[in-house]
Amino acid sequence: MTLWGHSANYLGKRHSLDDHLRGTGRRAAQNARPFNAGELAHHLGVLHDVGKGACDWQDGLLRAEGTGGRVGIPHKHAGTWLAEQQGLDVFSGVVFGHHGGLPSLSRLKDELDLAEGKLKPQVDEAIDRVSKIVPEILTGPGFPDWIERSEDPMAVDVLVRMVFSAVVDADFLDTAEHFDARPRPVHPVTAADLVGRFEKARQAMLADAPDLPVNALRREVYDQAVTGARGPVGLYRLPSPTGSGKTLSAAGFALHHAAANGLRRVIVAVPFMSITEQNAQVYRGLLDQSGHIPVVLEHHSGIDLDNPTQVVPPAEQWRRLAAENWDSPFVVTTTVRLFESLFSNRPTAVRRLHNISGAVLVLDEVQSLPDHLLLPILSMLRTLTEYFNVTVLLASATQPAYGNLQVMRDLPVHDLIPQPERLYKALNRVRYQWWVSPKPISDQVAARAAAQRQCLVICNTTAQAAELHTLMEQHRAPDDSEVWHLSTRMTSEHRKRHLDEIRKRLTAGDSVRVVSTQLVEAGVDLDFPAVFRAFATAEAMQQAAGRCNRNGHLTEGEVIIFDIDGWEKPTTRIYGPALGVTQEYFGPGRAFPDDITVMDAYYTERFARAGVEAMGATIQDRREKSDFPQVADLFRMIDEHTVPVVVPHSTEDEVQQQECRRLIQQLRVGAQGSADLLRRLRPYIASLPKALVCKHADLTSPVLGDLVEWLGDYRPQRGIELSDSKEYVF
Incomplete structure (x- = not known):
């Protein structure tokens, strides 16, 4: 039988x-x-x-x-x-x-x-x-x-x-x-096969780059990264200043290293979805070729809820299938997706993990890893490098002192930049000013920023950004352009339009003033002559400075660190012990945020004061006891859980509004192909903290899973605004 x-x-x-x-x-x-x-x-x-x-x-x-x-x-x-x-x-x-x-x-x-x-x-x-x-x-x-x-x-x-x-x-x-009734094809290309394609496309992209000192230094960083790629599988660091071409240098290292060591793929993980999309677009331009199977897979929380049943183009079908197990030579994902998969126990999340073995894992903006999970994360990375043939590259302008933690001691680390201090000094393109004693009031900061022809103001919370945006609008001249705003309370299409217009104005030399939350700090390519930054942790302030004089067109850009009276409480809640340590090491009469020697001491003290290695001990204990479900429950990278909020009335186009509402209704009734429906809704989706969504349930209507429809007001200038959201970031 x-x-x-x-x-x-x-x-x-x-x-x-x-x-x-x-x-x-x-x-x-x-x-x-x-x-x-x-x-x-x-x-x-x-x-x-x-x-x-x-x-x-x-x-x-x-x-x-x-x-x-x-x-x-x-x-x-x-x-x-x-x-x-x-x-x-x-x-x-x-x-x-x-x-x-x-x-x-x-x-x-x-x-x-x-x-x-x-x-x-x-x-x-x-x-x-x-x-x-x-x-x-x-x-x-x-x-x-x-x-x-x-x-x-x-x-x-x-x-x-x-x-x-x-x-x-x-x-x-x-x-x-x-x-x-047919086998699924295996991707025919490995990361090692992509080196020549990458180098040719990179040279073409940089052929018209102006002959500026900053571009010479970017070439130096790239050359050092590629030279270091000849080393063995293991742990590497790329301490690369903001604006030094880290995106290309990290990819160049990863591909050359894969070729030198016979590794199969490159996986780039970044902290925010906006950077994922931005970096994936850059890498696609360098690696994907028309008429060939795509090689760059962009995979984050917006992409894999289910499989559409309708016929899809071959490239989209490949992306859908490759996302299931990362069968692609070049993957761009989020750190949340990566690490919650590594610590998950669910089959669909864990399914792709075996393809991390034999890979180069690039952790971009590594300073964004949460302190409370550093112990299990670093322990996982160590095990992967020692036993699973994985190379890990830690890339950041504000390289954390992970080597001083017990979990990373005695692990060999290869630094791609032999003399980072010299590079940081050579790439110093800004002058810091402290505006913290006496503390200004918000109207003073708004007036000074509004008087700039081009400037970026970065705040710690959405409420702070909204307050300064309102005041700057009041201070601008009647015949001057509007003040722009950026936060995740705006829909993705709304933010994209703002960023496109901001970049266009910067390039043209037009007046442009922007108020933003922290979402622009890590990896977003903007270049302002002046940046105002609310006092925050040292790495946040240095990342903000990376949006100032980024391409070195000026002798010096101006970074003003301000501390508005009355903003201390939400700032402390957001940053915790790191803020107090920052105040001890950086400020008037102390170091500037781009002093990497002091930055190393700051991280060491910060990790000690926060008890980083004790914070993750419970997860490590459950791992030793093979309690996989409990580990998955305990490992949460996002403390302040946000949920997607779809806003049909974020667009003034009535046809688009009707289409948006039709898609929402299809999701509600369980129509087939919800992943495709969600992709089509993404331009109209903003984010809100889950606590606020629960508190304002009368202004929302459930759609699917965590996704809700926003029934309240939406302002074209700033998106969703709620008076009781003073302590929420982004």
């Missing part, structure tokens, strides 16, 4: 269980080979659906095939029990969790007790029947040699996650091949 693994596909052909088990095992072995766990992954892949061999499950499949329903009979216990009997211990959870997620050890024990008790007849029956057609299920595998020698207490945790990823992805792919 033939045992079946899946019901008939559109050709009327069923998927035999032996083919599925062996196909999954073969793919899992291939996925895990880069970290030398192919044998282990192969065996767990072969075991994952052994429970389907039971008579009840086989009968259930035939019934479901006739009705179009679900089988509804558990099938995970047989393979899980067999793996545990073969000495695979915590790795048996890979089999149990391949649909629902990696379990805790206590949950795994309970399920094994069920397999030994109530479910024993079905377990024995399934193993007996499957072993007759797939006898290799009875022979246990060995463990990778390196896991026995490792002194890293987290090595097992990461290996379980990686093997789970290898098996889950293999199961998805083998099942999809059956139902699609």
Whole structure:
């Protein structure tokens, strides 16, 4: 009798269980080979659906095939029990969790007790029947040699996650091949193949760059990064000042390093979605070629909610499929997406992790990593570099002193810039001014900023930005241009239009004054002669200075650090201990924020005072105890959780408003292809803190998941405004 693994596909052909088990095992072995766990992954892949061999499950499949329903009979216990009997211990959870997620050890024990008790007849029956057609299920595998020698207490945790990823992805792919009746193509290009293409496109892009000192220094940074790329797999740092061409230098290092070390892909992770989109656009221009399969995958929270059922263009279809497992030679994602996947236990999130092995992982704007999660994050990065053939590049103008933390001590670090102090001095294009004692009032700051022909004002909260924007509008001359505003309370299309117009005015030399929240600080390419920055942490102030005289057209730009009386409380709440340490190291009579020697001391004191290594101890303890669900619950990169808010009336075009409302209604009724519908809604989506959305429930209407429709006012100048949101950033 033939045992079946899946019901008939559109050709009327069923998927035999032996083919599925062996196909999954073969793919899992291939996925895990880069970290030398192919044998282990192969065996767990072969075991994952052994429970389907039971008579009840086989009968259930035939019934479901006739009705179009679900089988509804558990099938995970047989393979899980067999793996545990073969000495695979915590790795048996890979089999149990391949649909629902990696379990805790206590949950795994309970399920094994069920397999030994109530479910024993079905377990024995399934193993007996499957072993007759797939006898290799009875022979246990060995463990990778390196896991026995490792002194890293987290090595097992990461290996379980990686093997789970290898098996889950293999199961998805083998099942999809059956139902699609054709194999899914593997991307034919690796990162190493892209070096020549990147260099040619980069040279063409820079051919018309003006002969300015800053461009000569950018070439120097790039050359040093590429020279350092010849080094071995490991941990690297790129301490590159703002405006020094870090985006290109990091990519150049990553591609050349991949070629030198036989690595498969580059993964660039950045802190904010706006930078993800901006960087992905730059990299696509350098690496994607018309008529060829795309190589740059942009993947963030706006892109993978489900699979559209309608026919999509080949390039879009590739992006949708590649996002599932990062099968692309060049991935641009967010740090939230990356690390919440690394610490997740859910199959869809973990599925892509095995493709991090054998990759260059670029963490851009690494200073944005949250202090309370530094211990597990740095521990994870260390394990990846030491045992999973991963190179990690920490890129930042304000390089944190991670090497002074216990978790990173004695780990070799390669600095791509041998003499960063000289580079920072050479690229110093601004003059700092402190306006903190006596503290000005907001009207004084607004008047001084409004008197500038071109300036950028950066505040710590949305309420502060709205206050200064209002005052600057009052101070501007009647015949002068409006004051521009930027925050995530505005829809993405609204912000994009503002940024496009701001850049256009800057290029033309027209008057342009902008008030913004912190969203412009990291990676947004703006170049103002004067920048006003509300007093904040040292790295925030230096990042703000990176928007001043960015391209070196002036001898010196002007950065005014102000501290408005009455703004202390929300600032302290946002920045915590880091703000107090900043006040001790930086300010009048102390250092400027671009002093990297003092910056190193600042980070060391800040991490010590915040108790960084104690803050993540609970997560580390749960990792050692293989409590995967608890780790996933504890690991939250965003403390102040924001939710997407769609605003149909953010556009004055009535046709667009009607289309927006039609898309919203389709989402509400559960129409097929919600990912495509959401992509089409993205221009009309802003962000609000979840607490405010809950508080103003009368002004919102649920759409799908966290997404809500905003029914309240929306101002073209500043987006959504609420009087009780004084302490919220962005």
